[in-house]
Amino acid sequence: MTEQISTLRDAMAAVGRARELPDDAPTLTVGLASSFTPLHLQTFLHASVQVARPESRVVMLPGLYGALTESIGHVADQGPDLCAVLIEWSDLDPRLGLRESATARRAELDDIIATAQVRLARIRQGLEAVASACPVAVVLPTLELPYVYASPAGRVGVLEARLDLLVAEYAGSLLGVNGLRIVSLETAVSERDLQSDLRSGFPFTTARAAELAHAAAEALLPRPTMKGLITDLDDTLWRGLVGEIGPDAVTWDLESGTLVHGLYQQLLAEFSRRGVLIGVCSKNEPDVVARALARPDLLVDAGSLFPIEASWNSKSAAVDRILAAWNISAQDVVFVDDSDLELAEVSAAHPGITALKFPTQEPRAVGELLTRLGALFWRERLTAEDAVRVSSLRSAAALEQDRSQAEDPVQFLRGLDGQVLIDDHDLWDSVRAFELVNKTNQFNLNGHRVAEAEWHKRRTRPGAVGWSMTYGDRFGTLGAISVLTGVLDGGTLTLDTWVLSCRAFSRGIEHHVLAALIERYEPTRIRFDFVPTDRNGVVAQLMKSLGYTEGESVGVDVSQLDLGDTAAVHAVEFVSR
DSSP states (O other): OOOOOOSHHHHHHHHHGGGGSOTTOOEEEEEEEOSSOOTHHHHHHHHHHHHHSTTSEEEEEEOOSSOHHHHHHHHHHTOOSEEEEEOOHHHHOGGGSHHHHTTSOOOOHHHHHHHHHHHHHHHHHHHHHHHTTSOEEEEOOOSOOOGGGOOOTTOOOHHHHHHHHHHHHHHHHHTTSTTEEEEOOOOOTTOBOHHHHHHHSOOBOHHHHHHHHHHHHHHHSOOOOOOEEEEOOBTTTBBSOHHHHOTTTOBOSTTTTOHHHHHHHHHHHHHHHTTOEEEEEEESOHHHHHHHHTOTTOSSOGGGEEEEEEESSOHHHHHHHHHHHHTOOGGGEEEEESOHHHHHHHHHHSTTOEEEEOOTTOHHHHHHHHHHHHHHTOOSOOOHHHHHHHHHHHHHHHHHHHHHHOSOHHHHHHTTOOEEEEESSSOTTOHHHHHHHHHOOTTBSSOOOOOHHHHHHHTTSTTEEEEEEEEEETTEEEEEEEEEEEEEETTEEEEEEEEEOGGGTTSOHHHHHHHHHHHHHOOSEEEEOOOOOSSOHHHHHHHHHTTOOTTSOEEEEGGGOOOOGGGGSSEEEEOOO
């Protein structure tokens, strides 16, 4: 996401830039449901989304003033692409609102809690309904309680504690609902604008409204998650120069005062569990590095580190080899080193890589680095493919080594005992499929990213086609590796999305997919919504082999399509439902 917009003037300017868009620019609708008139909050949210999606014309769909459940329903009926819902204490019980508390008698604690439980259950029904159609950012109560219920500064009252517990449990239950994102905000001292609350019902200061809008927009339009981390070793993964003091003398523990490196190792271990690729780039002797990484007290499993580049050559060249082994671009990778010189050298050779310094002598700065890394690699959900990512890369390296020695490429592929499993029923609710579409770059038909709302709408198109494919062979399983969507209209099958994981390249899977499409739907023509990008050269090669001429619509008459022997080397099976 972009920097937070902090003034109304800047927000209005950002909203106004939409007027410069062409008439045929896509529209992005954003619902905003609250029980109060949104005022500045709507302006800031409008601006935040507009800046994040400058190619689209953002249109706000406000809810209704009054009851939150009705406001959510009103927004849902308009079919937004994105939605933000703000829950405040008054939505749990009107007596917790500033206006109502000034005229109502102080309520019994149990009565308020009971009312809050009933209202939260109703709100949840509305949230689930909206989240089934589009992403929803939920902002839970942030305001301080009305003065009549407030506890003294530095103390926690019984009502406050019970409400906080109720909301915390509620948030935990919402995290299990697909499409819902819970916004986390620290309570700000200046969050309530008393005059605005009493005059118009809008409770927030301008600064707080800007903060809320920015956080909601970030939840709705999260930044792409990084795929790989390349780490230095000396004074980064551990303290000390392993080549000088030996593998047994480098440290990362509390007793040695070097626990910041242990914390870094623990974070890398967690990243590996999430499916992040972890590589090593070190100027050292390979055997010394191997002995140090074999230490049983290492907090990150050495088996999760792949590849390990240890030599005295330039680190930029080592990074190049790691990227090739991973088959991903530098833009998806973070490089961590304690040397400013090495960071500059790698950054110059690999534009787009995120190069971060490990400040080994500054514990506070290390804490800031670990926090930043956590944000760069944070994932909302884990999939089965995350657990096999590193092993599949190792198997790919072994496969390529065998391939280089094979005399007959087709015969080599036939000897893999590969199986392509096609699921044409369960695509639209698959987290992994949606991730593949929005994270794959090299084999991506057009580079288009698909919003969740659009993704859900595709299943309802007349003649909708949606497939996900998994693959495995004698080198191991790769899990879900390909997704395609399209429309069958008469004898023409149009594919508007097709991605294939880089882990599955060079196996002829794309040819098998085309052959299966022809067998299943019997089209007379296949049309590809192909758009060349600076990263999808693999698809461009495939299109060229199918007769693509730049500047023309890509279409292939099935009768003239020759997929060759490659389309018959693997077993292909459809998932039965």
